[in-house]
Every structure is written in C-alpha cells, then in structure tokens.
Amino acid sequence: MASSYDQYREDMLGRANVADTPELIAYYKRLQALGTGALWTVANKIEPWEPVSSSVPMLWRYQDLRDDVLRALDLVTPEQAGRRVVYLENEGRSDVVAAVGWLYSGLQVMAPGECASSHRHSASALRFIMEGQGAFTNVDGHKMTLGANDFVLTPNGTWHEHGVSEDGTVCIWQDGLDIPLMNALEANFYEVHPDLNQAVSFPVDDSTATWAAAGLRPAGQSWSKRYSPLLKYEWAPTYDALTRFAKVTDGSPFDGVMMDYINPISGGPVMMTIGASMQLLRPGEHTKAHRQTGSFVYQCAKGAGYSVINGRRFDWRERDIFVVPAWMYHEHANASQTDDACLFAFHDLPVINALGLYREEAFGENGGHQPLIG
Amino acid sequence: MASSYDQYREDMLGRANVADTPELIAYYKRLQALGTGALWTVANKIEPWEPVSSSVPMLWRYQDLRDDVLRALDLVTPEQAGRRVVYLENEGRSDVVAAVGWLYSGLQVMAPGECASSHRHSASALRFIMEGQGAFTNVDGHKMTLGANDFVLTPNGTWHEHGVSEDGTVCIWQDGLDIPLMNALEANFYEVHPDLNQAVSFPVDDSTATWAAAGLRPAGQSWSKRYSPLLKYEWAPTYDALTRFAKVTDGSPFDGVMMDYINPISGGPVMMTIGASMQLLRPGEHTKAHRQTGSFVYQCAKGAGYSVINGRRFDWRERDIFVVPAWMYHEHANASQTDDACLFAFHDLPVINALGLYREEAFGENGGHQPLIG
Amino acid sequence: MASSYDQYREDMLGRANVADTPELIAYYKRLQALGTGALWTVANKIEPWEPVSSSVPMLWRYQDLRDDVLRALDLVTPEQAGRRVVYLENEGRSDVVAAVGWLYSGLQVMAPGECASSHRHSASALRFIMEGQGAFTNVDGHKMTLGANDFVLTPNGTWHEHGVSEDGTVCIWQDGLDIPLMNALEANFYEVHPDLNQAVSFPVDDSTATWAAAGLRPAGQSWSKRYSPLLKYEWAPTYDALTRFAKVTDGSPFDGVMMDYINPISGGPVMMTIGASMQLLRPGEHTKAHRQTGSFVYQCAKGAGYSVINGRRFDWRERDIFVVPAWMYHEHANASQTDDACLFAFHDLPVINALGLYREEAFGENGGHQPLIG
Amino acid sequence: MASSYDQYREDMLGRANVADTPELIAYYKRLQALGTGALWTVANKIEPWEPVSSSVPMLWRYQDLRDDVLRALDLVTPEQAGRRVVYLENEGRSDVVAAVGWLYSGLQVMAPGECASSHRHSASALRFIMEGQGAFTNVDGHKMTLGANDFVLTPNGTWHEHGVSEDGTVCIWQDGLDIPLMNALEANFYEVHPDLNQAVSFPVDDSTATWAAAGLRPAGQSWSKRYSPLLKYEWAPTYDALTRFAKVTDGSPFDGVMMDYINPISGGPVMMTIGASMQLLRPGEHTKAHRQTGSFVYQCAKGAGYSVINGRRFDWRERDIFVVPAWMYHEHANASQTDDACLFAFHDLPVINALGLYREEAFGENGGHQPLIG
Structure with missing residues (x-):
C-alpha cells in the first residue's frame, strides 16, 4: 500500500x-x-x-549468438523442446518475453532430416531465413522451400510446421511473432495438430507460383481470409525490386529506399497484426531521424552500417538483429561507400494503424541527426 | 534470476x-x-x-460508492484535481489502473456551475450519465446537454470538456476509457487546450439533430473521421428501440434483446477502440452462459437482477457496475417477473475484431447455466 | 449508309x-x-x-393522370395485366420506356382485396405511396404496411408482391425502377415465384422494428446483402428528422434541407443502383441552380412550388412528378411564405458514384438563378 | 404511333x-x-x-485490316484526324460505335516521330500493342515505353498522349475504351490539354519500377485514386507468370490458365469501369462453354485456335480480335498440340460487379460443348 x-x-x-x-x-x-x-x-x-516505452533499444550480434544457437542441437531434442529456439529478451520486457514492445523474436535451429510437429495459435508468425540449405515450411498444406533472406508467413490460425530436408544443412532462421500481444489481449489459443504432422496438399511452392505475379492475380479465385495468400517472399526478386525502385526514387529521408511486403489481394499488410518491410540504404547513405508509434525488429540482410536510436549508436552487419522501441528517434547509416546495405524489419504497425494510432515526428534539430549520448 | x-x-x-x-x-x-x-x-x-485473464470479475455497488464520490466535491477542487473521479480498480489490474482488461472506469462528480478544462488524448472516452440535471459536454465545439442514462462519446483526439450548468444539480456519471490500452500500446498522447476552454461552435445538440435520424443522413456531408459523428445517444429513443425490437425478436440466448450503439456513417462501432451496447432482459429472463474474447464493463441502467461470472453470482441494481473479464463464462438474469431490466455495456470488441481475434463459446453443459461456486 | x-x-x-x-x-x-x-x-x-442528355425535363401533374390511373381498375384485371400501371414516358426516351435517363417510373393502382403475384428481377425497385389505406408489400417474407409518403424498397433479386387489404381503400403509388438500365447493361433476369404468392415469414413490420433505430443496430446479426435491411422508411419520422435538422443547418444552397435515405448497415445508399432522398424547402426558400451527372425523378410530398430546369419553369404541387435529366441546371422554389414544401427524389447516383463519374457544377451567373427561356 | x-x-x-x-x-x-x-x-x-444482347459475335482478322490501317498514314495527318484509328463496329451496335456492348475498340497507327496531342476524358482507356518499335505513352507525366503485347492504361481523367520515337518504326496497337458507356450514362467530358502536349515529369518507366514488384509496394506512398498506379503491364513477366501458374493449377474449365491484371494497391481491377485479363490455353486444350453477364473483347496474343460463341465457330490467330456479347455461351480451343496459345481480353466486369449484376452459367449439355450451328 x-x-x-x-x-x-x-x-x-x-x-x-x-x-x-x-x-x-x-x-x-x-x-x-x-x-x-x-x-x-x-x-x-x-x-x-507522450509515450515513454518500457522497452530499451538493443542489438544482438549474430556472431555472439551463433555458437549457442547451434549448441541447442546437442542439448535438447525437438521432441523435448518443441522447437529449439534462443529468444531475444528486451531488458525492459522480460516479464512478457518480448524483444521489443509486444513483439517476440527468436533464433531457431534445425538439423537435416528434422521436422517439428504441426500446431497453430492465435499469434501471427513469420520467419526470416539466416543460413542453411533445405529448410521448408508447411502452412495449411502449402509446402515452401526456403533460402537465405527469404521471408515466410505462418499467419494467425494456420497449421504450420517447419523442417529441413535430409539432404540439407543445419539451418537457422529468425522467428518473429506477436505472442506477447496475444497474451496481453487475452486472446491467445494454442492447438497441436491431431496428426502431429500435416500432409502436403498442394504442389510444392504453389503459393509463389500462384500469387507472386506483379500486377496479376489468378482469375476467379476468391480469398476471404484476412492474411496474404502469398506466403513466401523470396530474396532475389525483393532485392531486384529495390534496386529497380532505387533508380526512380529519392527514397524516404528517414528510411532510404523502402518497400513494404504486402498482401496482393488487398494491397495491405501481410498479416493483420504484423507487417514487414525491406529497405535499401545506398552507398554512404545516412538517413535523418524520426520517431513513430509502433515497435520494430530489424535484421541486417546485406552489408553493414549502424543505427542511432535515442542517441545511442548500434553497429550492425549481416544477420545482426536490433530493435527500435515505440516513439524513439532512429536513423540509419550505411557504412560502405561502395555497396548498398539492406535492412529487413517487422513491426506492429498493422495494429497501430487498425486502431488509428499512428504518429510520426521528424527530429527537427541538427540537420535531422541526433547527437550521440555518452 | x-x-x-x-x-x-x-x-x-x-x-x-x-x-x-x-x-x-x-x-x-x-x-x-x-x-x-x-x-x-x-x-x-x-x-x-487458452486465455486466462489476469482480471477478476468484480461488482461495485453504487450505494457503497456514492457517498465517497460526493465527498470529493469537498475534498478537492477541479483546478487541483483536474477531474474529481473515483476510479474502479480491478484486483488483478491495479498496476495499469484498469477496471477490467485494458479498460478504465471511473465515477466523476461535478457541482453546478463547474466546468473542467478542455483537453484531448489518444484514449477514446465515453460517459454514461448516472444522476443529476444540467450536465453538458463540449466535443470539438459541439455542446451536448445530458440526462440520466444518456451515452456520450469523446473520441480519440477530440478536444472535450465537461460541466454542469449553473441551474443544474450535482451530477455523477461513469467515465469509460481505454487509457490502459493506449499506455500498453505506447501510443498515449495528452494535450491541454491552449485556451483551457473551447468555444461552442455549433448550435447546441446539433449532433443529434443532424445524425440521430434512423435510416437518413444529411445529404452532401462528408465525414472522414473514424469515429461516429453522432456523439450522443439518448436514453428515451434507445429504450424505445429495444422495446420495439423485443416485439419481433426472440433475442440472443446469451444476451436477451440487445442492440449495439453504432456509427451511422459506417454501421460499425462508435469509436475505433471502444464499442457499447444496451440490452434488455425481459421479465424473468435468464440467459444462457457463453464466453468471449474481449473485456466488458456493465452498468445496470434499469431494473435489478444478477449475473453469474465464472461460477460466481453478482447481484446488481440500477447504477451498479460490474465487469466480465475475457474468456470467462457469463449469464444474466432479470430478477423481476414483471418489469424488464436493462444493462449498458462498453467493451474492447472493436479492437478484438479489428485484429481478427474474436471467439465465442457457449457453455455446453447443464442447460447452458453455470453451477455456482462456493 | x-x-x-x-x-x-x-x-x-x-x-x-x-x-x-x-x-x-x-x-x-x-x-x-x-x-x-x-x-x-x-x-x-x-x-x-460535355454530356448532352437525350432526356428532356418533364412534369406530370397528378390531377391530369389520376382519373386514367383509376380507370385501369375497370379496364384490366391484375391477372391479365400483371400489374395495373401507367408509366411515365420521357419524350426523348420512349425507346427504352424511361421517365428520365435509365430510370423507369409508373403509377400503380390496386383495389382492396387484390394482391399481385410474386416475382423477382435484376432491376431494383422502390415505391412511394401516394394515396389510399391498407396497402402492403411483402419482400422476401417481410410484410410491411404502408401509408402515404412512405418509401419502400424491393431490392434487386428479392421476391416481392404488393396488395391492398380487404378493409382498405383503392391505393395508388409510384413505382420507381431501373429496368432500362438493367436492359442497357444486358443483365436483366426475371422470375415468377413458383407458388405465385409467398408466405409471410416474419412478424409484420419487423424490418422497421429491427432496423429503424437511430444509432443502434441489433447485436450479433450479420447482413451480407448489398442492399439495406431496412426496407421501409416511414413519412412521419422522416419529416420529423428534416424539421429537427432544419433547426441546426443552413442547408444546401442547391437543395435546402436534404437528407438521403441510407442503408443503416453501411451508411450508404439504400440499394446498389438507386438512391433516394427527401428535401425540405423552408417557407419562401428559392435555391440556387446547379447541375450534376445522374438523373433524378422528383415527387412533391408536401406543399407546392416550382423548379426551373435548364431555363424552363415547372410548377408542382403535392403528388406531381417531374424529372431532371443529367447535367441540366435545376433550382427549386417553395411557393409558400408560410409552409414548408418537401420533395422526394430517387436517382441513379449510386451507379454514378460506384463508377467514379460524379460531377457537379454551380450556375455561376445571375446570383445562381437561371434566366427563364421563352 | x-x-x-x-x-x-x-x-x-x-x-x-x-x-x-x-x-x-x-x-x-x-x-x-x-x-x-x-x-x-x-x-x-x-x-x-433473361438478357438478349443486341450485339452479335464478330471476329476481325488482322490480315484483313492491316493494309487499311496503314493506309490511314497516307490519307490523313494526326493534326486533321486527332488520331488515326480504324474502329471496330459491331453490326448490332453501330448507333453507339461499339465493338460489343458498351465497349469501343479501334486500331491506331502512328509513324516514327509523330506524337498526338494530349487530352483527357471520362472514358477509361487502354491499349494493347500489336506491332512496331518505339511506341510510348505519357500518362499524367509518366512516360512509358511500349513493346508488343504490352498492356497500358490511360485511366479516366488522366492527361494522356501517345507517340512513336524518331528512331522507331510504324506502330499499331489496339485502343480499348468505354466511350459508349460514358455516353450512355451521360457522363462523358472531354478536354484538350492547354499546352497540347504535356511534360515528362517523372523518370521514364517509373510506374513499373515503382509498382511492378510482386508482393511489395513502396513504403509510405499513399494513393487515393481509384485506378491502378501501375500503368503498364509488360508481356514478358505476364507470360512468365502464366507459365509458372500453369504448373500448379488445373486452371478454369472455361478459361484455362487465366490471370486478371490488377491494381496492386487494392487487388481489384485496373480501372473502375474496364478490367482485363490474359489467359493461356495449353497445347490441345479445349475449354467448356459458359456464359456471363458482361461484354468481352478478345485479342489473340500468341498462337492460334478458335472460339465457339453461341454455336458459331470463329478461328483466330495472333493479333485477331473477336468479341463475346453478354450472356452468350463461349468456349475456347487451342488449335496446336504442341504450343500454348494466349488470349488477351478486356471487359466491363468491373461495372457489372460494382452494381452487383454478375451471373455465370455453365453449358450443361453435350459435355459442356456447344453444338455448332449451320
């Protein structure tokens, strides 16, 4: 009292x-x-x-984590652990197991020939492939083969399971979910598939063959679900799209050349509660700072550079992960003068927008660049 | 550790x-x-x-609270306190000052001639008038006069101020807000009006004169905001609508004769993050139990009865307030065999629905009625 | 050639x-x-x-038509004629049996105890009651009782039949349809009900009891059809709404105090291809001229006055019908200095708007009033 | 009389x-x-x-028309003619200058170095390139270079002009418009650009560089117009998408492997009143017959075959154009056993759907194939 x-x-x-x-x-x-x-x-x-986030900016270097992620292969079996995942814990959010805000992030590892049991839950999930050959995901019977920097959805309510083919290599990917939000909203349900594993009900990679056509969609096919029927976004066409776009745009002063992954049916975000984007920073580009409502998990997909978040500098290189809490100023810099750098990000802007809560503010002083603290 | x-x-x-x-x-x-x-x-x-709510079912009897609410008139001035409000604190949610889930509820009291300063915030707000004459609200220049059981909106982002006219009486109303949700989403902004009080810019009660016409809307008026342009829902036509509807419907097995307050522009909820409804229980009616995702704050607007929530019975009469946490079974009973009873409720279903998280489940055993605990 | x-x-x-x-x-x-x-x-x-309509402005005086409409009672039976209707034929549109543009209008007459057979068609239909007691319509099992100036829908694809009760009087109403448009779009289908007459499947007038509540809708009821579930709009609350609205609005310079009939589910037009409105001209009010894409059929519901359409004056009194072709200037004047006048109108603006074709232009000269021709 | x-x-x-x-x-x-x-x-x-179309099925063979189209180069100048176009006239629709229903089609020819003056109109327009090098279109300042089988939009209300570069060859393309519909709806406005020619305001081909990315869209760009921001759909990626899709689908029994061109912002049709699609018929494929509301203009983009329309056979090869009137049975056959065939089509289904008028019916007898007439 x-x-x-x-x-x-x-x-x-x-x-x-x-x-x-x-x-x-x-x-x-x-x-x-x-x-x-x-x-x-x-x-x-x-x-x-104004909002004061309970999360803190953090960066996890892949080189610091990789050994311990691989170590899980020896320490626990998939049967015991369900999934072998090292999750990222924000200092300010350990009570809700979040990497930032209400977003969860973890690094999952799997050995060739393994396949996790199938389940479904209220949380929306995605994965971003970090390394390895032969990974696959089966979402409601749609099996997808996965390569590095591919971005895959396992939306709210879909049965899904992950595995690595016998002839593959050890694979590591980032899992992104909104488990903490589902728990906060007291709407989290979980089910294990009655058969533990589900069948492959469609031709492999039918999702991209059907839905990954720019400006085209299959005639006469209805889709009433509220997430994207395109479940996999491959790296090669994504990078190609960014480089083509870069030729005709100045880009955003805050984010460089950035594209959002979208649901081709609606033009909106890929899932109802998690959105994602890929941005390209041109050689030498250093963006201006702004702050937004919404929380962000970034992963460097290409190149190296640094971001300044609320006055602190975080250096990143390929596969490093860092987070920007809500309403904190952030700016990004490509450290190379010759190569571009790419940042993948996922965030809760679909929630923020659905509830009418989006705000954005540029950092007005000092030419848009934050003074460094400490 | x-x-x-x-x-x-x-x-x-x-x-x-x-x-x-x-x-x-x-x-x-x-x-x-x-x-x-x-x-x-x-x-x-x-x-x-499945979800296990951190909130507990609770009921606050108006007769227990009324004296202490009135006492605030003597203890603090509006200038000191901002607003004289006794808020309802759920045992499981005292850390976030919520009555249930992410919803705040408080009883506000005002004396004749008083008028609180104008402000605005990211939280959506409503009030439900409990007693007194002469209360008014000014929302973005639209002044509304208020009587008992009237339901009024002060949506997200609107300047608003409340008062009681010089010739009125002491007034008490329930304030409902989603302050806890706005804080949880780290999207809560607050501003005091630069002039402390705003002008009345439109004819008094123009909102109802313009928008409270069934099946009609003003021609040629556009409305791009995401909340209802109808800001006040009066008790008399609401009760009249329920009694007319009761003649042609069996009603819901779980809620009796229930209508949702809507935005006449869209047919959807009155605000983006809070919805509200009024339900009528016929003489002797005892509904079956069901559970839903979403949190509910109820206030008895007419009559007396009881609700059983997760096996516990809560007796209510006019002006009592009680809460139903997410995913808890609840059923309602009208204690009178001769008069109907009415329950006002507000809830976060617009959030739950916007994010695709609504679920509902009937209590399957015992004829749909929960056995009482203890 | x-x-x-x-x-x-x-x-x-x-x-x-x-x-x-x-x-x-x-x-x-x-x-x-x-x-x-x-x-x-x-x-x-x-x-x-710019568009040059093939329709001409016309006015049909009820006193000129009434005897011949009644005469149909003696000349043909409902069985022979299907429906006893005198249709209004625009001089420029006799090839498509339209009153104006692609809109059909006719005056239907029925004697007590008669009931036409049930049918359905692709055309959307409405009726506006002109005189008599005891008329009713049954739309998909929803029977509605009708009085003067009531506005009733029989939407695209619904089974409908009309009649007059045994204890009623001879009734006359205006039928409005978009038969010409359905034929032009080569999308007109027609079916006679297999039982010739359909059952009354719901409590009489359940449509208004359920859906005619301002700012309220039945909880938990879904509605996936693209027309209004509210099928009848009664005169008394409509006139009441206009007089209340008149107290807080200046009205439109072109249309006085005008409200659109709406679908309470969506806030949009009552049917997908026909919209309707009621407007009140205050004592002595003379509006300014404007022109719009879209065609309009007006019926005077109350009072007397005149309209100037493309420079020609048309005097109207209660129950007279006149038409305004697309893109012709029109202005309205209430002839009384003491009483208000009301004009009902239906139009094809839902089509025009759905296809992105709406345009409007004020008459800029002469204080907004057209010089009279001839 | x-x-x-x-x-x-x-x-x-x-x-x-x-x-x-x-x-x-x-x-x-x-x-x-x-x-x-x-x-x-x-x-x-x-x-x-049921509907009986006033249009008749017709086919125009390119080899019959090509010489006379080219002849226009000598007969009239662009200054005199506005545009050098030979339009296709349906026998049943010569009064409204339509190829079928309310759709216009014409073959336009242009010589190197020519550029037509810029204009805009209420009609929505498209072009489908048939032959030649160096054609371009400028739509609201977005210049696009065009090759054979490219599909380009010039939406309702956009300033547009067409030309062929100095180093190009004589070019011929099909123009598709809904001029007849705009006239029928009395909503057709026309303007000549004040400067006769408009500037190129954006990088050439910025539309595809920005919007033709599958599953991606530029971040932070809003688009409030009701047509697609992607203005050009190139042949190569379209054909590639169809062949990829063909591997994972059985296709439609009526249309083979078909994809609709879409607005990437909404997933809907490219323009509000005209839609378009490309379909691939596999070697030897002969589809079943069905009929639909809506009118269709087809152009063979690849291969050869025939279609049976209301019992009449029409043989087509590359660049031939034929039309299917509303509610007439039609089926398509690829004449080759080794190569696929592709049909481009545009139609008024966006109108039909926006007004809730779509119907479809399979031909039930004879295994789904129409007996040939005569």
Missing part, C-alpha cells in the same frame, strides 16, 4: 496537483478498501504527455 | 518438456547474459492452451 | 477536322464493308465536350 | 396478357397524349426472362 499518493503532481492547469493531507490519505485508504482509487493520484502517471 | 527453469513442463508431444540439468542451467545462464533465453523454458507459459 | 462523313468536324487542334474527298469516301466504304470505320468521322460526336 | 399494342403478350400467370380492344386502344392513345403508357403493353418486352 502506497505511503505517498502525491508523487505524480504537476504544477500546471489541466493536470492533477493535489498534495497529500491526513484527511485525503484517510480518504484514499477508504477508497482502496472499496476497490477504487482517486483518479488525481494517478492521472498524470496514466496520462503522460 | 530463476533457480528453476523447468516449471512449465507439459508431458505431451508438441509441448516443451525439458528437465533442468546442470549443463542446461549453465547454458540458460549464459543465454541470459547475452540478453536471450531458451524458448522451451517459457514456451508453455507464453503459449497457453 | 452515310452520304456525308464529315458532319462532325470541329476547327480546333486536338479535335477531328477531316473534309470528305472522293478518295476518303471510297476508303470509308471499304472500311464499312470490313465491319469497321474511321474514328475521325465520328470522334467529335462520341467524345462531346 | 403503334397500331398494335398487344404484340408482347405471354400466356402465363405473372406475365402481361392483354388483348387489344377498341376501348383499350382509345385508352392507350389518351395515355400517350399525356406522356404516359400502359405498362402491360410493354412489360414483357422490358422485363425479359
């Missing part, structure tokens, strides 16, 4: 500014006994002037 | 089931030092089979 | 301007033999600078 | 069946004088059981 109730006072009209008195404290205690409280004791706390 | 990592084991294929060993514990500690963890130590916790 | 091919020449760059020569005429004839033609011989004709 | 009014009688309940009598004929004449008529004299005509 609080001993002081007036710790959030602000001396400004329109804000709560009530000093504790013995009479008030007695009143507060009586309220508390009734399952209530006085709003003015907490109003300034729960109505801040 | 955890001393045991295997507390969530489940002995079932597809679930994590790894016993601690010295080698594994060493591994876990190394992961922790890297800002990471092993998913299988928490997987069963963060991927539960 | 044309003897002259150069009748549409215009002497302006960007327009076709080719004089006939013997060589060209020979060329044109050869093209004709191939099932082709030279665009420049018709380009200026088929690409006019 | 009609001498007989009973020519549409049908002897069936629910249909009009009134024989002329002297008394009725007198009545009809009186009605006529009042600008009215008796519905039962025309009801069966204007409410047919």
